[in-house]
Amino acid sequence: TLDDLDQRVKEAGLEITFRQSFFSDPAAPVRNLKRQDARIIVGLFYETEARKVFCEVYKEKLYGKKYVWFLIGWYADNWFRIKDPAINCTEAEMAEAVEGHVTTEIVMLNPENTRSISNMTSQEFIEKLQKRLGKNPEETGGFQEAPLAYDAIWALALALNKTSQELVKKGLRLEDFNYNNKNITDEIYRALNSSAFEGVSGHVVFDASGSRMAWTLIEQLQGGVYKKIGYYDSTKDNLSWYIQNSQPYLNNLTAVGCTLALAAVYPLGLDGYHIGPGLFPFVCQ
Structure with missing residues (x-):
């Protein structure tokens, strides 16, 4: 997985500026990530190690809107809520640290x-x-x-x-x-x-x-729940974003507004040379 990611990153003209690994305690590597001002971070570790990492992430405040974390997608949905004697973070602290991270897994x-x-x-x-x-x-x-x-x-x-x-x-x-x-x-x-x-x-x-060669599901943790945000079809090199119709009334209102805005092009584009003075008030209204 790491070798494949490294190769694809090079092909895309990108550079991995910093790498960290750990055997049992991720505290020092997480501090190094913060020291290096890492903003886009890919984590390749098992579920138990993920809990250790994000407990340290919480302590170092290496989360929030400034950071993007990519993780493996086959963890259990409640992996960060499981009580683990190997960490000293509460469930609420873990939930805060992992909020917003992105996962990918085979469909x-x-x-x-x-x-x-x-x-x-x-x-x-x-x-x-x-x-x-x-x-x-x-x-x-x-x-x-x-x-x-x-x-x-x-x-x-x-x-x-x-x-x-x-x-x-x-x-x-x-x-x-x-x-x-x-x-x-x-x-x-x-x-x-x-x-x-x-x-x-x-x-x-x-x-x-x-x-x-299968589809890849892309999900994001939103409000403590994983939400689908897209699919990637490797056979066709096609990325499709998933837009949820969570606000149907707002979406419909937006659609009507766009239609009216486009329709306004026709009356506003009329040439005054071809319109009589008596029709101007009607067109402008």
Whole structure:
């Protein structure tokens, strides 16, 4: 992750001015970040370390509108509220320190209501999964990752089916596979690498290294709750910001105002040479 970020930053013409790492106590590294006047900070650490870091962040006042923190998005939603004997900050202090940070994580469930290769929408898949698991399915280990696992099985099944067809042309069978048979292994790899289908987790496709190219969900902690603010589609290099219709009346009023402002261009642009004196008061009103 760090190497990939470093490479992408260089390609974008940006520079990482300062790096810090720690083994158990992040107090000194956080103080160094403040001393270096860091404003945009990317944190790559596990959930337990994140609590230690942001306890120190609170003490050093390294948060607020002047700072932008980017974190890994697969922490539990209440990770900063969990009581941790390793830190001496209160829940309120932790909530204050983490407010406004941004997270990114792979989209595990297709946000669009499109039918997948299994003829199920993502919502239909979740409903079937919840029914199968029974009470409190969210507490089952791997529940959130289930769409990815389901699509992975589909990808393998389709790849094996395609491989079987290619092997027939060479007089071979899938049943002849063993770990020493490079011909069959290469065919399976090529079939998997060329996978492209709609799954319950989104569009399934792999890059040259075999990594899944999926949508990335961008969220921000607002008022102690994570809110969706955008999606990034790496397959199309497309970034879409998510605008929530939280103030419908204000949004509608703004739309009407913009329409009236645009419509005013026509009467205000009329040439006085073509308008009689008696029509001027009407046009100006």
